[in-house]
Amino acid sequence: MKSILLGTAALAMTAGMALAQDVVRMGTEGAYPPYNFINDDGEVDGFERELGDELCARAELDCEWVTNDWDSIIPNLVSGNYDTIIAGMSINDSRDEVIDFTQDYIPPAESAYVALSEDAPLDGVIAAQTSTLQSAYIVEQGATLLEYATAEEIISAVRNGEADAAFFDFDFLRPIVEESSELSFVGEEVILGRGTGMGIRESDTELKATFNEAIDSMKEDGSLNELIVKWFGDDVKVYE
Known part of the structure; x- marks a missing residue:
């Protein structure tokens, strides 16, 4: 959420x-x-x-x-x-x-990271939607935050190589990962809010x-x- x-x-x-x-x-x-x-x-x-x-x-x-x-x-x-x-x-x-x-x-629901590689650095460049709990969390973790206006754009950022991973609501990300041959969940899920x-x-x-x-x-x-x-x-x- x-x-x-x-x-x-x-x-x-x-x-x-x-x-x-x-x-x-x-x-x-x-x-x-x-x-x-x-x-x-x-x-x-x-x-x-x-x-x-x-x-x-x-x-x-x-x-x-x-x-x-x-x-x-x-x-x-x-x-x-x-x-x-x-x-x-x-x-x-x-x-x-x-x-x-x-x-x-x-x-309260989980947030999760998705990436193209299981070895994606979660302390690297992470995409998140502007002004969300997830974007604030990335800043707190010390990673480099890339903010985008929509959730769809954070997925595109990973696919285009602009970000190492995207961080967002698990419920939103799950069907995208299930339908993708490229993306996978990485790291641990995080409960926010x-x-x-x-x-x-x-x-x-x-x-x-x-x-x-x-x-x-x-x-x-x-x-x-x-x-x-x-x-x-x-x-x-x-x-x-």
């Missing part, structure tokens, strides 16, 4: 009371399969689309989907362009200073409570685990 660094725009005045609106706008990236992506019909699809629609149905909310680039997704929530972020966003302390989160709807939750403006306490109740109901009846397995496979981590 991804994270984002916070720009000064994220400190703008909060806007809106979501439940007072006719429609709750669900903000996502649309470029992070299987969490969220744009399908052949040009519509938001993926795990989070199905999850979000079910949460809105249980909460009896009229919801619509809005896409936004990853690097400005928090500032545009704060400024009122949509009412939630549901985009594979990891919960951590830095974001909690600017926005609020629901409880997690995916447990506190799970994935919906981002909510700090002023929208009622909306947060409403979605928390809906997430609780899906955890309790097992439907959330079923949805996670559907999109991420039988060996994915689920709620006990």
